[in-house]
Amino acid sequence: MDRVLYIVSADHEANTYVPPHQHECFELIYYIQGLGSSNVGIRNYHFRPYSFALIPPNFKHDEKHTPEADVLFVGFICGHPNLPALAGVSDDDKDQTVLQIMLRMKEEFSRKRDGYTELMNLQMSEIIVHLLRLLGTGHTPSPSEDQMQYVLNYMDEHYRHKLSVQSLAEMSGYSYDRFRHLFKERFGHSPNRYLLSKRINYAKSLLLHTQMQIAEVSAAAGFVNDAQFCNMFKREVGLSPRTFRMKSK
Numbered sequence: 001m002d003r004v005l006y007i008v009s010a011d012h013e014a015n016t017y018v019p020p021h022q023h024e025c026f027e028l029i030y031y032i033q034g035l036g037s038s039n040v041g042i043r044n045y046h047f048r049p050y051s052f053a054l055i056p057p058n059f060k061h062d063e064k065h066t067p068e069a070d071v072l073f074v075g076f077i078c079g080h081p082n083l084p085a086l087a088g089v090s091d092d093d094k095d096q097t098v099l100q101i102m103l104r105m106k107e108e109f110s111r112k113r114d115g116y117t118e119l120m121n122l123q124m125s126e127i128i129v130h131l132l133r134l135l136g137t138g139h140t141p142s143p144s145e146d147q148m149q150y151v152l153n154y155m156d157e158h159y160r161h162k163l164s165v166q167s168l169a170e171m172s173g174y175s176y177d178r179f180r181h182l183f184k185e186r187f188g189h190s191p192n193r194y195l196l197s198k199r200i201n202y203a204k205s206l207l208l209h210t211q212m213q214i215a216e217v218s219a220a221a222g223f224v225n226d227a228q229f230c231n232m233f234k235r236e237v238g239l240s241p242r243t244f245r246m247k248s249k
Helices: 097-111 116-135 143-158 165-172 176-187 191-209 214-220 226-237 241-248
Strands: 003-012 016-021 026-033 036-040 043-047 051-055 061-065 069-077 088-091
Touching: 003 097, 003 116, 026 097, 036 051, 036 088, 043 051, 043 088, 069 097, 097 116, 143 165, 143 176, 143 191, 165 176, 165 191, 176 191, 191 214, 191 226, 191 241, 214 226, 214 241, 226 241
Parallel strands: none
Antiparallel strands: 003 069, 016 061, 026 051, 026 069, 036 043, 036 061, 051 088
């Protein structure tokens, strides 16, 4: 969960120098006005109006302001593994998206209406997504990775319902054969095998912890009928559902 720790405005007089220092959190420094340079880690950067510096935790950095400068900066915590790779000074986009979100954050902090901390955290998350898009060096999951995860999430929630591999393939945006290949490559099992495993495990739980009839367990776990359930259960577990329940007790 992204969390804002502070947001502060600062005015720097001309020819001022902020000596090297570091923070235990991320810091995003936006140069609304002013020119100068900054060492971030081992690299030197120049900043100008509508540029910003992203400083990861424990990165030494300094600032040298030539004319006077108007700066807005926010300290925050973020667990995104690729954000430190964006360290340095970069230009905002033509709409000054980063600045506009930061100004909204500043307004929330100033007015302190109900829920302002939660809203600021959401705005920080919005900035982070924008930075990853804008700078393009953070890892963005490939379409296949992203879609496969969505399909898996759907299967985890709906495995007790009737699901066809064809419908799951359509959800993923891939052909039937391509979907089956990508799914097995990503998760180690075919889609049907994954669904069967989920249904068998759920059926086991019902057999152990409820008094439901075998037909009821079969229907609740998503099998087509009792015969299919009993055959597949015995094939996978080595016992019929009834014997499994008796031996477990």
